[in-house]
Amino acid sequence: MKLKKRIPVIDQGDKFGFWGGKFGGNFVPETLKKPIEDLEIQFNKLKNDKNFLKERDGYFKNWIGAPTRFIKLNNLTKYVGGAQIWSKVVSDANGGAHKIYNATVHCLLAKKSGKKVIIGDTGAGYAGKMLSMAAKKFGLKCKIFMGAKDIKRQQPNVKAMKKNGADVIPVYSGSQTLVDAVSECMRYWVTNCDTTAMCVGSTVGPAIFVRICGWSTSQISRELKVQLINEFGDVPKKLKLYNCVGGGSSSFGFWNEFMDYDKKQVEFIGVEAGGPTKSKRHAAPLTYGSKIGILHGAAQYVNQNSDGQIEETESISAGLDYPGISPLHCFLKDTKRARYTAASDEEALKAYKVVTKYENLRPSLEPSHAFSVAIKEAKKLSKNTIVIINSCGDAYKDRGILEKKLGKKYVKSN
């Protein structure tokens, strides 16, 4: 299995949508073949269309607020005492997380294909919140599928979705988290694909959704590359990019522009959710060696039993609480371009405490996983190594959990 150079990774799949011959594909009911093919034709045409790119960039700049900041975390660097620690503050983006890029692109596509309704899944609630924002902006009706457990633990985002006029549909089946929300959303699409567009909230699902999402979030690394050159004159000689990985949309977007660099120069580190220390359950299929299986239309490493039933996951972070992982990351793992590891619930909470103590930055529980590993590794690295963590979400949505776990002083009132 080999990663090709000078070809975008999203376009390295074969004619059936498999990366490396075995990850991804289109394991979908016959009914969805046609709407998926329509979307493929539309996307393949528009992604090379100058006017469309101009339109997209216009919305990214004027509505999402690109570029998001790239800042040095001086106090944290001093505290850790090793590599220089920087952050790409993607949570600056309109709405507070990277999910806005994919949501915006899907709404643009839906609008152009004449669809009136857009549906989406959500775990942490960011994908749903952003889709509801973008739908409102583009005049589309919006339905968001969300596990009942996640509705309870991510209330601020649920409120935001409703405020934007979206229907939030609770999903009570299975573990009542993201995995069930995605299933229910796909079922709704099977029933309404003639009138309704579907947005999959991460780089998961049938191949076309993996591609659209990866293409959209790649804005993050496009910005970062420019910022690095402005700051250092060139891409640094020793660069390490840390990102949390749930479905894998923010990490893929954070890395994409640097794909062709040697990994000795630009290393990618993906941090999965290890779950509570005391629990056997986790949401880290790459770290803990899960087998390849099919989930939500794509072949991927996925937590499952020997029969092929998908296993329940456990993580403090709703956004990472998914048993599978993007086919793109399976591909990056097996080609050894990226390295994957996990942080536990406790480690993520500890990292959140450290970051908020030293910096005016409030990463949500998802990027706190990445901070945890970055802080640990940065200690052992030289001063000329540049460590960058993608702070891809803001902790406002986690205030309930943080207050419960850490006490009131860690939660700001806004």
Add this chain to the structure above:
Amino acid sequence: MLNPISLAFKNAKKENRPALLTYTVAGDSSKKQSLEILKAISNYADILEVGVPHNTPVADGGQIQTSAYRAIKNGIKMNEIFKIVSDFKKSKNSKPVIFMGYYNMIFQYGENNFLKNCKKSGVNGLIVVDLPWPENKIFSKKCKKNSINFIQLLSPTTSNKRLKSITKDSHDMIYYISMLSTTGGKLKVSPKKILANYNKIKKINPKKNCVIGFGITEKNISNFKNTDGLVVGSQICKEITRSLNNRQNPVINVSKIVSKLKKKIS
């Protein structure tokens, strides 16, 4: 010699009626009971679809999901599902059996191993909901080699070009999904329109036995008397749930429903 599935269609045709296909989930609500249900309904049904329960079913509606979750919760395993079929095949009214499920279950078992066990236990056909054409070409050939019918699905969104290619690559039976829906949805398309699509498929190759499924219940089944076969699933699963909730015997109640369905198309 005709394979058992084609033979079942032929026998129904002799009686001037469509074949009746039922769908129940293996292990719902227990191994023993699902076997009893199969034995009881095979007095009336011509072909029995046995659902292989999966816990992330992207094409099933509430009724079948409930049945599947119940079976999984009660601990049903793939090996036991094969056992249910082989036990059923030993019974006196045994009928052709078609497995219906999702590809991951086959993938984890190993395609070859899965087919070997299908053959051994007496499974006659397979419907794999999330393995569409052309992705299913290789596996479908493997099935054929093992004398197992791979049943292709067609839907209202299937283009004419696809209809032709899929029909060409199909075995003895094809399955037309009546409408855009998960299983168990309310029939939102007129029978006339469904039959028009059905006839379009039959025109491509009249020899293929084409069944209609999704949304078929006791209420509307008599509209489709002039077809090769009809599948009823969700209504049966719903009846199992209702019986369990009312502390009644699902075997008797389900069997009553299937007998009624048969009368309506006879």
